[in-house]
Amino acid sequence: TGEQWLSSRNWPEGSVGRLMEQAPAAFSGEARVATVLEELRPVASRSLVTYVFVVDDSHHLTGVVTFREMVFADPDQRLEEIMVPHPFSLQPETDVVVAMREVVRRHYPVYPVCDADGRLIGVVRGSVLFEEQAFEISAQAGSMVGVEKEERLSTSWGRSLRFRHPWLQLNLLATFITAAVVSAFQGTINQVVLLAVFLPVLSDQCNNTGCQALAVTLRGMTFGDLKPGQGWRLIAKEAWLGMLNGSMTGVLGGLAMYALAAHQGNPDALTLAFITWLAMAASCGIAGIVGAGVPQVLRQIGADPATASSIFLTKATDIVSLAMFLGLAAWLVVR
Amino acid sequence: TGEQWLSSRNWPEGSVGRLMEQAPAAFSGEARVATVLEELRPVASRSLVTYVFVVDDSHHLTGVVTFREMVFADPDQRLEEIMVPHPFSLQPETDVVVAMREVVRRHYPVYPVCDADGRLIGVVRGSVLFEEQAFEISAQAGSMVGVEKEERLSTSWGRSLRFRHPWLQLNLLATFITAAVVSAFQGTINQVVLLAVFLPVLSDQCNNTGCQALAVTLRGMTFGDLKPGQGWRLIAKEAWLGMLNGSMTGVLGGLAMYALAAHQGNPDALTLAFITWLAMAASCGIAGIVGAGVPQVLRQIGADPATASSIFLTKATDIVSLAMFLGLAAWLVVR
Numbered sequence: 001t002g003e004q005w006l007s008s009r010n011w012p013e014g015s016v017g018r019l020m021e022q023a024p025a026a027f028s029g030e031a032r033v034a035t036v037l038e039e040l041r042p043v044a045s046r047s048l049v050t051y052v053f054v055v056d057d058s059h060h061l062t063g064v065v066t067f068r069e070m071v072f073a074d075p076d077q078r079l080e081e082i083m084v085p086h087p088f089s090l091q092p093e094t095d096v097v098v099a100m101r102e103v104v105r106r107h108y109p110v111y112p113v114c115d116a117d118g119r120l121i122g123v124v125r126g127s128v129l130f131e132e133q134a135f136e137i138s139a140q141a142g143s144m145v146g147v148e149k150e151e152r153l154s155t156s157w158g159r160s161l162r163f164r165h166p167w168l169q170l171n172l173l174a175t176f177i178t179a180a181v182v183s184a185f186q187g188t189i190n191q192v193v194l195l196a197v198f199l200p201v202l203s204d205q206c207n208n209t210g211c212q213a214l215a216v217t218l219r220g221m222t223f224g225d226l227k228p229g230q231g232w233r234l235i236a237k238e239a240w241l242g243m244l245n246g247s248m249t250g251v252l253g254g255l256a257m258y259a260l261a262a263h264q265g266n267p268d269a270l271t272l273a274f275i276t277w278l279a280m281a282a283s284c285g286i287a288g289i290v291g292a293g294v295p296q297v298l299r300q301i302g303a304d305p306a307t308a309s310s311i312f313l314t315k316a317t318d319i320v321s322l323a324m325f326l327g328l329a330a331w332l333v334v335r
Numbered sequence: 336t337g338e339q340w341l342s343s344r345n346w347p348e349g350s351v352g353r354l355m356e357q358a359p360a361a362f363s364g365e366a367r368v369a370t371v372l373e374e375l376r377p378v379a380s381r382s383l384v385t386y387v388f389v390v391d392d393s394h395h396l397t398g399v400v401t402f403r404e405m406v407f408a409d410p411d412q413r414l415e416e417i418m419v420p421h422p423f424s425l426q427p428e429t430d431v432v433v434a435m436r437e438v439v440r441r442h443y444p445v446y447p448v449c450d451a452d453g454r455l456i457g458v459v460r461g462s463v464l465f466e467e468q469a470f471e472i473s474a475q476a477g478s479m480v481g482v483e484k485e486e487r488l489s490t491s492w493g494r495s496l497r498f499r500h501p502w503l504q505l506n507l508l509a510t511f512i513t514a515a516v517v518s519a520f521q522g523t524i525n526q527v528v529l530l531a532v533f534l535p536v537l538s539d540q541c542n543n544t545g546c547q548a549l550a551v552t553l554r555g556m557t558f559g560d561l562k563p564g565q566g567w568r569l570i571a572k573e574a575w576l577g578m579l580n581g582s583m584t585g586v587l588g589g590l591a592m593y594a595l596a597a598h599q600g601n602p603d604a605l606t607l608a609f610i611t612w613l614a615m616a617a618s619c620g621i622a623g624i625v626g627a628g629v630p631q632v633l634r635q636i637g638a639d640p641a642t643a644s645s646i647f648l649t650k651a652t653d654i655v656s657l658a659m660f661l662g663l664a665a666w667l668v669v670r
Contacts, residue, residue, distance in 0.1 A: 037406055037407070041407055044403055044407065049403065066402075067401075067402040067403050067406055068379055068384065068402050070406060071372055071402055071405060071406050072372070072376055072379065100469075109444040109461075126444075126461075126462060127461055127462075127465065130462065130465035130466070130468075130469065131465070133465075133469055134435075134465065134468055134469055134472055137469055137472045137473045138472045138475070138554050138557050138558070139554065140473070140475075140476050141475050141476040141479060141549075141550040141553060141554070141641075142547065142550035142551060142554060144476060144546075144550075145543055145546040145547050145550060146543070146547060147547050147550050147551055151551060152551075152554075152555065152558075152560060153551065153552075153554075153555035153560040153561060153565075153569060154560065157572055157575060157576050157579075160551075160572075160576055161576060161579055161580065164547050164576070164580065165580055165583065165584075167543075167547075168540070168543060168544060168547075168580050168584050169583075169584055169587065171539065171540060171543045172536070172540055172584045172587055172588060173587075175535060175536040175539045175540060176536065176591060178535045178536065178539070179532050179533060179535065179536050179591070182531060182532045182534075182535060183529075183532045183595070186528045186529070186531070186532065189524070189528050189531050190525075190528045193521045193524050193525045193531075194518075194521070195531075196517060196521070196524050196528075196530075196531035196534065197514050197517045197518045197521065198514060199517075199531065199534055199535060200510060200513045200514065200517060200534060200535070200538055200653055200657065201507070201510040201511070201513065201514050203535055203538065203539075204506065204510045204513070204538075204649060204650075204653065205503070205506060205507055205510060207649075208480050208481070208502075208503060208506045208645075208646065208649075209503060211479075211480040211645070212477065212480050212481060212482050212499050212502075212503075214476075215476040215477035215479075215480060215482050216477060216482055216486060216487075216488065216495075217488075218476060219473050219474065219476070219477060219487075219488075220487065220488035222473050223473070223487075225487060225488040225489065226488060230488075234488060237492055237495075240492060241492050241495055241496060241499070244492075244496055245496065245499065245500055245503050248500065248504075249500075249503050249504055249507045252504065252507055252508075253507060256511060256514070260518070306476075310543075310546070311543065314539060314542075314543075315539075318535055318539065322535065
């Protein structure tokens with residue numbers, strides 16, 4: 001199997017094949033315990049043998065034997081008598097995160113890796129899988145705002161700049177859409193400057209509400225909690241939650257608007273307060289929909305569900321919330 | 336040890352002690368291999384024995400023996416002859432994330448847990464540690480925006496609301512400070528309404544730049560990459576990176592401001608463009624400082640470095656960037 005193992009570098013990045021090591025011990029099912037132990041004695045002293053794998057003539061994996069079994073077996077017994085038959089195995093092309101979901105309840109120290117025909121081509125240590133997964137998961141918060149997986153604290157500033165800058169330029173271009181929305185209401189703001197004061201409040205509040213939904217959705221996808229067909233139910237839950245959160249925070253937002261407007265002698269203080277409350281309730285509901293929806297859409301189109309998700313989310317919530325707030329003001333307040 | 340093991344529930348949340356199981360096999364160093372195997376035969380059939388632990392009369396852990404060693408040993412040998420002496424062990428009060436950093440290069444299936452005197456009180460499976468860590472790390476993106484670790488996709492909307500709502504109210508109160516800053520410049524905005532158009536652009540761009548620094552810092556802290564004394568160096572790197580990113584995206588921002596202002600016949604178009612560029616460069620630099628600094632400050636005061644970090648970050652960058660932008664405009668443009 002040495003030759004096949006060396007070809008492990010040909011497997012796609014992030015796949016099980018990339019983490020594969022050579023399987024140290026494989027025997028025929030007819031081999032006797034005493035013989036196997038004798039053959040393993042020199043091997044076990046220089047490499048860590050955890051399981052003995054049992055294969056047929058064409059190297060198909062037929063069973064697994066632990067040292068514990070061999071200790072308590074009769075030296076004359078054949079491996080096929082004491083092996084666990086049809087053992088669980090991984091495929092080399094499987095994504096590490098998907099493999100993690102398959103092994104998380106198994107907790108074996110080592111997993112055999114078999115090709116599509118069931119031939120043993122290597123092993124993967126469980127701890128290597130877990131370590132890789134921890135690395136992948138820890139990259140998520142950064143991926144959401146355009147940080148590459150590879151970036152670590154030791155990355156040089158030049159490389160960090162090259163990694164992060166393109167996303168920031170993209171983010172800026174996207175904020176221009178938000179700016180265009182506000183720009184369309186310059187006349188409205190000119191008449192009620194107080195509206196400008198509430199733009200950052202509304203935008204920030206919707207973003208945070210949406211980011212909560214986004215983070216919960218991404219985490220659920222990581223652990224395989226989001227079953228097929230449940231996507232719409234999650235979106236509905238987050239819409240409802242966002243709407244509730246928005247209408248409850250909107251009360252404070254509306255009160256603040258009323259206090260400021262009344263203080264400035266604005267005759268429409270009550271209408272402005274109502275508009276603030278309505279815009280917060282509705283846009284936080286939409287923020288929930290976008291937060292739960294963006295990672296699902298990204299996955300559907302074959303992209304990583306976390307990558308730039310926060311960038312897409314904040315732009316969508318900004319555009320919706322500010323258009324709603326300023327649109328309502330243009331309609332109800334400015335005459 | 337059964338009694339001691341049962342008391343594992345008394346260890347603090349997130350500690351190794353909470354993940355502890357009873358050590359299934361502990362023998363004296365003078366026990367012979369044949370005797371140990373005979374005693375283990377019934378135990379091994381009903382529980383998964385991975386290692387045999389060697390303890391002295393007071394139950395101090397003195398060594399570890401693997402089944403592999405026993406298979407190849409003489410049945411008359413004593414455990415103390417074949418054991419690995421002074422084995423690595425964990426302490427029950429250690430934080431899981433800290434323990435992970437200690438075991439990440441060891442990859443044992445099971446770790447002994449000893450009290451302060453070195454007495455064996457239980458074991459922790461390596462996979463359980465890794466699983467717990469994956470759970471902790473996956474909560475980070477949510478913690479940053481006020482989602483509790485316990486929340487999963489299956490959490491009821493009522494519980495989700497109770498978890499998330501307090502942070503959203505806190506976030507809203509914090510945005511009022513931002514609103515107060517903008518409010519202080521209502522006169523300026525009244526004269527140059529175009530400034531209002533760029534408020535969401537500036538705020539969003541600084542937030543994203545700062546969130547990149549925040550995510551990288553948190554990830555580094557998770558893997559123990561941030562060594563004591565390197566905190567200031569990281570802050571300096573992120574300030575420099577933020578400033579570079581800000582001055583490069585600021586060019587596009589300034590051009591957009593110039594185009595809009597010139598189109599609207601504003602005689603100060605060039606000054607407004609310069610102000611936009613300067614505010615973006617400087618505030619993105621500050622966003623880098625805040626992003627790298629917030630988790631360090633949170634850890635210093637004994638809080639979780641991720642919790643609400645994004646909330647603190649966005650408020651700080653909003654206040655600084657908008658005050659700088661509107662302040663410069665009030666000083667240089669409005670007469």
